[in-house]
Amino acid sequence: MANRMVKNAAGRDVVTEINGQPAVPFKGVGKYKPEGRKHAPRISSCADYPDDGDKRVKTIKEALVKAGIKDGMTISTHHHFRNGDLLANMVFDAVNELGIKNIRWFPSASFPCHAHLIQYLDNGTIHHIEGSMNGPLGQYVSEGKMRGMAVLRSHGGRYQAVQDGEVQIDIAVIGAPKADPFGNANGLEGDSACGLLGFALADSQYADKVIIVTDNMVPFPCIPWQIQGNYVDYTVEVDKLGLPEEIVSGTTRITKSPDRLMLAEMTAKFCYEAGIIRDGFSFQSGAGGTSLAVGEFFKDIMKQKGIRARFVRGGSNKYLVSMLEEDLVDYILDGQTFDLEGVRSMRENPRHLWTSPFTSYNYHGKGNFAPLVDVAILGATEVDLNFNANVVTHSDGYLLHGIGGWQNCLFSKTVILPLPLVRDRVPVIIDEVTTLCGPGELIDVIVTERGIAVNPLRKDLLSMVKNSGLPLKSIKELKEEAERICGKPEKAQIEDKVIAAIKWVDGTIIDVVRKVKT
Amino acid sequence: MANRMVKNAAGRDVVTEINGQPAVPFKGVGKYKPEGRKHAPRISSCADYPDDGDKRVKTIKEALVKAGIKDGMTISTHHHFRNGDLLANMVFDAVNELGIKNIRWFPSASFPCHAHLIQYLDNGTIHHIEGSMNGPLGQYVSEGKMRGMAVLRSHGGRYQAVQDGEVQIDIAVIGAPKADPFGNANGLEGDSACGLLGFALADSQYADKVIIVTDNMVPFPCIPWQIQGNYVDYTVEVDKLGLPEEIVSGTTRITKSPDRLMLAEMTAKFCYEAGIIRDGFSFQSGAGGTSLAVGEFFKDIMKQKGIRARFVRGGSNKYLVSMLEEDLVDYILDGQTFDLEGVRSMRENPRHLWTSPFTSYNYHGKGNFAPLVDVAILGATEVDLNFNANVVTHSDGYLLHGIGGWQNCLFSKTVILPLPLVRDRVPVIIDEVTTLCGPGELIDVIVTERGIAVNPLRKDLLSMVKNSGLPLKSIKELKEEAERICGKPEKAQIEDKVIAAIKWVDGTIIDVVRKVKT
DSSP: OOOOEEEOTTSOEEESEETTEEOOBOOOTTTOOOOSBOOOOBOOOGGGSOTTOOOEESOHHHHHHHTTOOTTOEEEEOOTTGGGBOHHHHHHHHHHHTTOOOEEEEESEEOGGGGGGHHHHHTTSEEEEBSEEOSHHHHHHHTTOSSSOEEEOOHHHHHHHHHTTSSOOSEEEEEESEEOTTOOEEBSSSTTOOBOOGGGHHHHHHOSEEEEEESOBOSSOOSSOSBOGGGOSEEEEOSOSBOHHHHSBSOOOOOOOHHHHHHHHHHHHHHHHTTOSSTTOEEEEOSSHHHHHHHHHHHHHHHHHTOOEEEEEOSBOHHHHHHHHTTSEEEEEESOBOBHHHHHHHHHOTTEEEOOHHHHTOTTSSOOSGGGOSEEEOOOSEEETTSOEESSBOTTOOBOOOOTTHHHHTTSSEEEEEOOSEETTEESEESSOSSOOBOGGGOOEEEETTEEEEOTTOHHHHHHHTTSOOOEEOHHHHHHHHHHHHOSOOOOOEEEEEEEEEEOTTSOEEEEEEEEOO | OOOOEEEOTTSOEEESEETTEEOOBOOOTTTOOOOSBOOOOBOOOGGGSOTTOOOEESOHHHHHHHTTOOTTOEEEEOOTTGGGBOHHHHHHHHHHHTTOOOEEEEESEEOGGGGGGHHHHHTTSEEEEBSEEOSHHHHHHHTTOSSSOEEEOOHHHHHHHHHTTSSOOSEEEEEESEEOTTOOEEBSSSTTOOBOOGGGHHHHHHOSEEEEEESOBOSSOOSSOSBOGGGOSEEEEOSOSBOHHHHSBSOOOOOOOHHHHHHHHHHHHHHHHTTOSSTTOEEEEOSSHHHHHHHHHHHHHHHHHTOOEEEEEOSBOHHHHHHHHTTSEEEEEESOBOBHHHHHHHHHOTTEEEOOHHHHTOTTSSOOSGGGOSEEEOOOSEEETTSOEESSBOTTSOBOOOOTTHHHHTTSSEEEEEOOSEETTEESEESSOSSOOBOGGGOOEEEETTEEEEOTTOHHHHHHHTTSOOOEEOHHHHHHHHHHHHOSOOOOOEEEEEEEEEEOTTSOEEEEEEEEOO
16 A cells, blocks of 8 residues: 655655654644653663672573563664674574564664675564665665665654654663673773764663673773663673774774865865854864865864864864864764774763763754754755755665764754765756755755855855855856756656655654665 | 551551552562653753753743742752752742742752741742751651641652652752753852752653753853753853852761760771672762761771772762772762862762762662662661661651661661660660661661671671671660660650651652651
8 A cells, every 4th residue: 555645844745654653744944843741661670670780691682582572573773883883783683593573673873784684674574674774775775675664863863753752662782892780881992992872872761671782891880881771671791792993993084185175175264254163163073084174174273363162063083182182172072983082082081072862962852952063064965956955865866874963963053065066977966855854944055166155044144254255156056067067967766665754853754765766 | 637547568557648649558678569651751842942052041030930830839959059058948939929839849858958948838838848858847847837748758769759750840940050051060160069960860851840050150061961951941040059168068077986986996897807898899888977987997997908999889078089099999989979079079080970869779770779889887866676777757756857868778788887875865776666767677787886786687797797706796685785774765755647758769658757746
């Protein structure tokens, strides 16, 4: 039976049901008001837990059985081990051996290393995935091979969905680079050190059963407790949680491409001219080569002008750490660490703080940190004439990327996307995005190597930079320039079947992704 | 109408209703199994909070009005400012000015400084108090003057009651020695520095509206956030939250009384002979003069024998801090700081950790820290022949003390009460406690200046110390010795009317307190 479709407030046709559950179409930014109460976990009693605090069981399989695993349950994992994760594969090997079927897998994200799980999608162990799919799993889903519909959420949207009871996790499996038998855990030390464990916070707080798996068990207390053992049911020791070289890179590298460096320099110059880089300011920038370069240009300007930032938001890396250690910034508020220097700094420096999707991104809280950031430098696969942007699909329709914190960061005071005008001979600025992930009203500036387009809604920015000598253009001019270079792009070849829903930060559906023609 | 009474599992007659709500009688340690789910706070939306994160309003009164204050609501406060608290008085001055009546005041504890509030109990602004009452308010309640029934809970029991929805807080007012306009807050710095804010944790997480009041507002972010701004509705600046000299003492002092020093030395010697003081052990000791002395004797033994502790539990003070700084212990896990050295150490030393009633004491969690402590040294006003103990009333029936973490600490592996055999010419060991706060099965050793009684249930301890030369006696012998000194004590002169219920850690009623004859 085909899913009924409705047009949402962004003009996109979206489903009204996801895997049999009703879903709310996007109503506009800040327009959907949640009602009701947060998910209420069962009340536990210490009388049911070991007096000596030792919650260890021998294997992941035993923990799953003790947790009462059944067909159709929801199992969650986190992605702090990125492409070095071994745990999610071990968990589903155990689920498969137990003959359990139709699991909803709810990772905070999945990576190419999880291609191992395609066999379990094929054999019905996993019914469907809700979570970002980077690479092969995205391709599998795009080709219409998954039984259920995928659901993609931002980091904040994932916290919101769990908090609001939209996704009720039966069993959360949390990989911990350091833990004690009681279940206190952190990501700071050990062979699998990944920095922090914030993506598993909601899981620990709201899941019915919580299993900590570690390859570095220490006597109580494991300090600091990024995950609190008071939420944990079972702890398990394994030999190895992940491949260190794939968890955090030993070296993050700034782009050497002259084009990308130019984008970064223009972005920094724009921020300075717009008055954003000033004493006490704050910024967030990603871990890609261009974003790193933006940070370095910011640093140059700050040193030159004697400017000190109040805080920078991580994904941290050695460049942000150097700003902290050179005392150019009061604090790093970090959501994940991208390299070993980030992990070291978080472990050693009390001014390098771990945050979580709850503090930073949850839209269904009493505020969050995202709108307090002066400028966020983000990426996109496509931007359209209304400044709408896409981060999950390519122009051929394939779903190959996650949302991450991208949607959440759109609430920063100024959002800038430095983008090459053309990528792999395909224009990046187009008439209409393949998939809508972020509404144009939240995207302020597009910086390309051929010019900078400021969203006409931001008259304040336009007035600040008008005499700056920066190459200001309209987004239409940029689009036309791209088309002059490589022609008008072809539309993706897709079928009607909806294979994934894209959630907005408030749990509504902002767009859907359809099966590609294969 | 008189409240119906039932005999609970400890043989005490207790009420079946508290202020019109049904109540469960104590069933025995670990016997009552909670059902149902935790309290589910309303879902909020960032759309309803300021984009710039600035939640400041001008006055406490304005914040209360914005929070929708109404007759009959529950307002909570915390007691980290102890007898130096100015905030609770300011809050109820405002409530009174607004003409609001019948408030349930839900402090984590109250102190003599809150005698100011007796006028509001008299005029009906406050209907009744649920929380420990140290001093004048306890006397007021004991004399039957309060409209409603008081309810006393342990620190862990208070967290449990809020978590389980037994007490639903409408408005939490949290005093913060340091905060930012978003509501992130801590107790570490500023004129009102009190160390930590853990007693307000449940309030922040579960109250409908949360107001942070500070006398030290800093720009976002206030680091570290012991209270997370994401739970906070309004922030308010005031001149002065508390009287520093009454918040934390400049100097905690070990007893100089030779009798008390002897108690402390015997307690330490007992622990050594019983094999409790060994490498990797842990202990918790209070802030009273005798308890402090126990810590010092522990320290002597540890230095002499080359023993290192894994952790000590605070209430911290300069003596515990010296153990940390002399590297005799890996960690202080602190629940509250009792002196300036404790505050300094917590601020500076990453091995001095802040804990909360959730981590340490909540009995309706998946375990807590209390049973992981090897030995807890606690006090009592009375102990009876069955090792049952009382901490809230005096033998004259007056309710003058709170429970604090006392009930929660009874779950430590060994519980020792060093007590003078006679206090103010009244025996401390008696036939039956005036008020039952802790069941004798959890109390292992009574140390007095005339001998040590080990609970016969602890055959293991008895066997360890039998050849130690320590003056072992039965509790009956100790009782008789006390009576030889000052005669058989008179029973308290009380009436039938129940003025307070004493909760066990699981929310059941372990005993009640009756009106004294005046």
